[in-house]
Amino acid sequence: MLKSSVPMGVLVVGVVFHMIYVLSIFDIYFKSPVVANVPLTPILAEYPPPAKRLVVFVADGCRADRFFELNDSFSVFAHAKLRSTNLSHLIPTEFWNHKEPSRVPFLRHIIQRKGSWGISHTGVPTESRPGHVAMFAGMYEDVSAVTRGWQSNPVDFDSIFNQSNSSFLFGSPDIVPMFAKNMPHVHEHHYSSEEEDFTKDAAELDTWVYSQVYDLFSSAKTNTSLKAQLLQDKTIIFCHFLGIDSNGHAHRPMSREYLANVALVDRLTEGIQNLIEDFYKDDLTSYIFTADHGMSFQGSHGDGAPANTRTPLIVWGAGITPPMQAAASRTTDFDLDVPTHSHDEIYAQLKAQKEQELRAYQDWNLEHFVRKDVLQADLAPLAAALLGMPYPRNSVGVLPFTYLKQGLYRARAVAFNARALYTHAYQKMISKKKATLKFLFRSFPRLEECAVLLGSIEKAFGSKAYHDIEQSSQVVIAHALAGLKFYQQYDWFVLFGIITSGYLCWMAVVYIAVSNWPFSIKNLVYFPARATEPKHLDTTLVLLCIASATLMFLYNHEAPIMYYAYLIFPVVFSRFLFRQTTLTHLVPTSPKLVWVVISLELIAWGYFKRQVFSLLCVLMCVYTYLQHQSSTATTLWLASLLSLSIFPLIPIDIGDILSLVLSGGGTVLVCGVFLKQKFYPQVDNKAFLILGGSLVSLSGTMYALQHPELSAAPWIALNWALCIGSVCRLVIAMQSSTCLKTRLVEIMLAMAPLYLLLSISYEVWFYLVFCMTLLFWVEYETSQPRCNGETFNDIRIALWYLMLFKLSFFGTGNVASMSSFEISSTFRFVTVFSPFIMGALLVFKILLPMAVVTAAFDVLTTLRGDSPYRLGLIVVLLSNVLAVQFFYLVQYEGSWKEIGNSISNFGIVNAMILFTPILLFLTRLCLHYQVKRRLD
Incomplete structure (x- = not known):
C-alpha cells in the first residue's frame, strides 16, 4: 500500500477553514442593512399628499433598451394573444404613431405628454427578490441572502405596503406573498408555481394579472366592504408581470416571445389604467412603471452587467411633473436631471456604460426629453412621498424629488427624507455605542452636524426658500448615508486583520505539512514536551494575550458567533507555527x-x-x-x-x-x-x-x-x-x-x-x-x-x-x-x-x-x-x-x-x-x- 492512503486530515481542516472564511466578505463588506428599533418619521400630517393611491407596475426582467427602442417588431403577436384570451378590446390604442413605431406606444405617449422618465439602476445580485426589496423597502438586501431562498426574505423588513392603509398585490408566488406576510391589510393574489412552466406561453401569467385587477374593480361595484377599502387614501395596487422574464429565460430577449410580451404588457398597463380611472374619476392616482432587473442576451440575470442593471422607469399621474424639454445644446447625450445625493453613484454607473448610453441616444429618440435616472432603492421614498406615508424603516433610498411637482410639499418631502435617514444613522450609532466600551468608541463627526443642519432647514421654510431646503437636505442625506456606512464597517479593520492572519497562517501550516509529509492533523493541537521550555512558554503567553484582547474586543462589540469562528483558526495555527524549531524553512x-x-x-x-x-x-x-x-x-x-x-x-x-x-x-x-x-x-x-x-x-x-x-x-x-x-x-x-x-x-x-x-x-x-x-x-x-x-x-x-x-x-x-x-x-x-x-x-x-x-x-x-x-x-x-x-x-x-x-x-x-x-x-x-x- 502506498503512502497515498494516509488520512486526508489536513485537507478536511482546509475544507472547514474555507467554508467559514468564504463567508467573511459578507461580514466585512456586505452585512445585513437592517437596524432594529428605528423609529418612523411621520411625514406631512398637516399637508395633503398629491395622490390618494398608487399603482405600481413591475415588468419582471424587462431590459431598458428593448423597452425604449423605436421598434414595433412582433407587436402583432401580442395582439393575437389578447384575442385568444378574450381581451381584444385592449388592442386598439389611440397612441399609435406611424412616424415613431414603438412596441410600447401607450407608455411612450406617457413619456412625451404626461409624465417623467429615466433609467432605474438596480443593485446586485440582479434577481427578482432583491430587486423588489429595493423598490418597496428602499434597502439593498444582504448580498449573501440570495443564497438562502428565493421566495421569502431571510430577515423581516419594513416596506411601503406595511405603511399603507390598504394594498392589493397580484402576480408571482415567488414575490407577492413576501410583502403580505403577517399584514392583514395587504391582500395578495398569486397563481400557482406550476403555472410557471417554460414550455407554455408565459404571457398568460400577465393576462392573469389583468383579469384579477378587472375582477377586483368589478366586485367593488357590488361589494361595499371592498369598495370602502379601495376608496381609502394611502392605497397601493401592485401588478407583477412575470411573463417577460419567463420568456426571456426560455427564448432569450431578442426572441419573438420576449418582445411580444413587452408589447403585451404595454397594452395591459393601459387597460389597467383605464379600469382605475373609470372607477375613481378623481385624478388622484399616481402610477409607476419599472422593472426589477434586466436580462442578458443569454437569457439570464444575476450579475452586474449593464443589460441586467438598466431598467425602464416611467412615472405619471397625480403629483408628477409633466415632460420637460431637454436643452437644445444637447446633441450627443441625454439631458439628465439628477440633483439628489444619488448623483455620484448614478454617474459612476453611466461612466461604466458608455457603449449602452451611445446606443440609447441613437436608438430611443427620446433625447428631446429630460431624463431623470434613479437608483432602484430611491423608488421606495418616491412611492411613500406620493401618498404621504412614512418612509420605510431601514430605507437608504434618496427621494428623487424632481419627479414631484415643485412647491412646499416637495420641499417638505425632501426634508423628511433627510430626517428619516439621519434617524436611521443615529439609531445605528446608538446601537454600536451601547456595544462598545466608552473609551474605545469612535464617533462619526459629520453625523453630529446633521442636527444643526436639520434645524436650519426648518427655519428656511418660513422664507419659502424651497430650493435651498432641497439642497441643504442633500447635505444631511450625504452625512447620514456616510454615517451609516461608517458604522456598518465599524469593525472592518479588526475583521480584516483576523481574516488575513488566518489565511497566511493556514498557508504556512500547509507548507509545513507538505514539507514534512506524511503529516498528522494531531500536530496542530498536540503539546510536545518541549512546550514547557521558557521560550515556548513565552510565545504561548504572547499568543494568549493577543487572543484574549481580541476576544474581549469582540465580546464588547457584541460580535456574532462567526467572528469567534474566524479567530479560532489563526490562534490554533499560530500556536502550531511558533512551536516549530525554526521558521526559516518556510521561505x-x-x-x-x-x-x-x-x-x-x-x-x-x-x-x-x-x-x-x-x-x-x-x-x-x-x-x-x-x-x-x-x-x-x-x-x-x-x-x-x-x-x-x-x-x-x-x-x-x-x-x-x-x-x-x-x-x-x-x-x-x-x-x-x-x-x-x-x-x-x-x-x-x-x-x-x-x-x-x-x-x-x-x-x-x-x-x-x-x-x-x-x-x-x-x-x-x-x-x-x-x-x-x-x-x-x-x-x-x-x-x-x-x-x-x-x-x-x-x-x-x-x-x-x-x-x-x-x-x-x-x-x-x-x-x-x-x-x-x-x-x-x-x-x-x-x-x-x-x-x-x-x-x-x-x-x-x-x-x-x-x-x-x-x-x-x-x-x-x-x-x-x-x-x-x-x-x-x-x-x-x-x-x-x-x-x-x-x-x-x-x-x-x-x-x-x-x-x-x-x-x-x-x-x-x-x-x-x-x-x-x-x-x-x-x-x-x-x-x-x-x-x-x-x-x-x-x-x-x-x-x-x-x-x-x-x-x-x-x-x-x-x-x-x-x-x-x-x-x-x-x-x-x-x-x-x-x-x-x-x-x-
Whole structure:
C-alpha cells in the first residue's frame, strides 16, 4: 500500500477553514442593512399628499433598451394573444404613431405628454427578490441572502405596503406573498408555481394579472366592504408581470416571445389604467412603471452587467411633473436631471456604460426629453412621498424629488427624507455605542452636524426658500448615508486583520505539512514536551494575550458567533507555527518558483480575461517542449493542449446551437468506441448505449420543447433515467475493471450523458478535447522517469492540475456566467420554475469537468508513486495565494458590475478550494474502491 492512503486530515481542516472564511466578505463588506428599533418619521400630517393611491407596475426582467427602442417588431403577436384570451378590446390604442413605431406606444405617449422618465439602476445580485426589496423597502438586501431562498426574505423588513392603509398585490408566488406576510391589510393574489412552466406561453401569467385587477374593480361595484377599502387614501395596487422574464429565460430577449410580451404588457398597463380611472374619476392616482432587473442576451440575470442593471422607469399621474424639454445644446447625450445625493453613484454607473448610453441616444429618440435616472432603492421614498406615508424603516433610498411637482410639499418631502435617514444613522450609532466600551468608541463627526443642519432647514421654510431646503437636505442625506456606512464597517479593520492572519497562517501550516509529509492533523493541537521550555512558554503567553484582547474586543462589540469562528483558526495555527524549531524553512528559495508566481498571477488575470487561459496552455506547451525529449506521448500532449487553448477564445454568448451539441456528442461516442477497441478493451459497452440514447433523447426533448402542442414529459423522464442509469452503470463497471486508466475512461464516459444533456452549444466539444487532453497528460507524466526528492516537479504537477482545474470552468464560462445562471439548458430536466433543482443541475454541470480532471490527477499521481493528498495540499497552498489576492480585490464601491465580479472572484476561488479535496476524496473512492491497484 502506498503512502497515498494516509488520512486526508489536513485537507478536511482546509475544507472547514474555507467554508467559514468564504463567508467573511459578507461580514466585512456586505452585512445585513437592517437596524432594529428605528423609529418612523411621520411625514406631512398637516399637508395633503398629491395622490390618494398608487399603482405600481413591475415588468419582471424587462431590459431598458428593448423597452425604449423605436421598434414595433412582433407587436402583432401580442395582439393575437389578447384575442385568444378574450381581451381584444385592449388592442386598439389611440397612441399609435406611424412616424415613431414603438412596441410600447401607450407608455411612450406617457413619456412625451404626461409624465417623467429615466433609467432605474438596480443593485446586485440582479434577481427578482432583491430587486423588489429595493423598490418597496428602499434597502439593498444582504448580498449573501440570495443564497438562502428565493421566495421569502431571510430577515423581516419594513416596506411601503406595511405603511399603507390598504394594498392589493397580484402576480408571482415567488414575490407577492413576501410583502403580505403577517399584514392583514395587504391582500395578495398569486397563481400557482406550476403555472410557471417554460414550455407554455408565459404571457398568460400577465393576462392573469389583468383579469384579477378587472375582477377586483368589478366586485367593488357590488361589494361595499371592498369598495370602502379601495376608496381609502394611502392605497397601493401592485401588478407583477412575470411573463417577460419567463420568456426571456426560455427564448432569450431578442426572441419573438420576449418582445411580444413587452408589447403585451404595454397594452395591459393601459387597460389597467383605464379600469382605475373609470372607477375613481378623481385624478388622484399616481402610477409607476419599472422593472426589477434586466436580462442578458443569454437569457439570464444575476450579475452586474449593464443589460441586467438598466431598467425602464416611467412615472405619471397625480403629483408628477409633466415632460420637460431637454436643452437644445444637447446633441450627443441625454439631458439628465439628477440633483439628489444619488448623483455620484448614478454617474459612476453611466461612466461604466458608455457603449449602452451611445446606443440609447441613437436608438430611443427620446433625447428631446429630460431624463431623470434613479437608483432602484430611491423608488421606495418616491412611492411613500406620493401618498404621504412614512418612509420605510431601514430605507437608504434618496427621494428623487424632481419627479414631484415643485412647491412646499416637495420641499417638505425632501426634508423628511433627510430626517428619516439621519434617524436611521443615529439609531445605528446608538446601537454600536451601547456595544462598545466608552473609551474605545469612535464617533462619526459629520453625523453630529446633521442636527444643526436639520434645524436650519426648518427655519428656511418660513422664507419659502424651497430650493435651498432641497439642497441643504442633500447635505444631511450625504452625512447620514456616510454615517451609516461608517458604522456598518465599524469593525472592518479588526475583521480584516483576523481574516488575513488566518489565511497566511493556514498557508504556512500547509507548507509545513507538505514539507514534512506524511503529516498528522494531531500536530496542530498536540503539546510536545518541549512546550514547557521558557521560550515556548513565552510565545504561548504572547499568543494568549493577543487572543484574549481580541476576544474581549469582540465580546464588547457584541460580535456574532462567526467572528469567534474566524479567530479560532489563526490562534490554533499560530500556536502550531511558533512551536516549530525554526521558521526559516518556510521561505522556499528555488529560482524556478518565479515561474510558479508568474503562472499564479496569470491565473488570477484569467478570472478577468478568460482568454489568458489560452496563453497558459501555450506556456505549458513551451515548457514541455523545452524540458523533455520528443515522444509519442509528448506529441499528443502538446497537440491536445494547443487544441484546448482554442476554447477560452470562443465567446460564451453564441446562443443555442443544437447541431453543435449533437455533433459533439456523436464525436464523443465515436472516440469512446475507438479508445475501447484500441487501448481500453475493459470499458463497458453499455456506456455507449447510454450515450447514444442521450443523443436521441436530447433531439426528442428539443423537438417537443419547440412545439408546445407536444408533451416533453416523456423525454424529460427519459433524460433523468439515462443520467441515473449512467451513474449506476459506473458503479457496476468499477466492480469489474481493475486498471486505473480504464476506470478513468469509464468515469469520463459516465459523466458525458449528463454534460451532453446540459449543453447548449460548443460545451460538448470542449468536454471531448478536455478529456482527451487529460488522458494524454496521464500518459505523458507516467512516461517520464521518476526521481525522488523532485520538489519542484511536484509543484509543477500541482500547478498544472490547478491550471486545468480552472480551465474546466473558464473553458466555457466566466465569472459573470457563474453569477447569472444560464437556465435554458435545465429545461431538458425540468420546465416548471424550480430554482433549487435548476441551480443544482447547473452546479453539477460545472463540477463534472472538475471531477474528471481530479480523477486524472489521482491516476497520474498514483501511477507515479506520489501521494495525491500531498500534491493536493500543494494545490490548496497555490489556490490560497489566489484567495488572499482576491480577498484584497473585493470592491464595495464603483459600478455594480465591478462589485459583483469582485465578490464572485473571491467566492469562486474559495469554492474551488473547497471542491478540490471533496472531489479528490470522491474520485479516489471511485477509482480505488475494492480494487487491487495495478500500476500499468
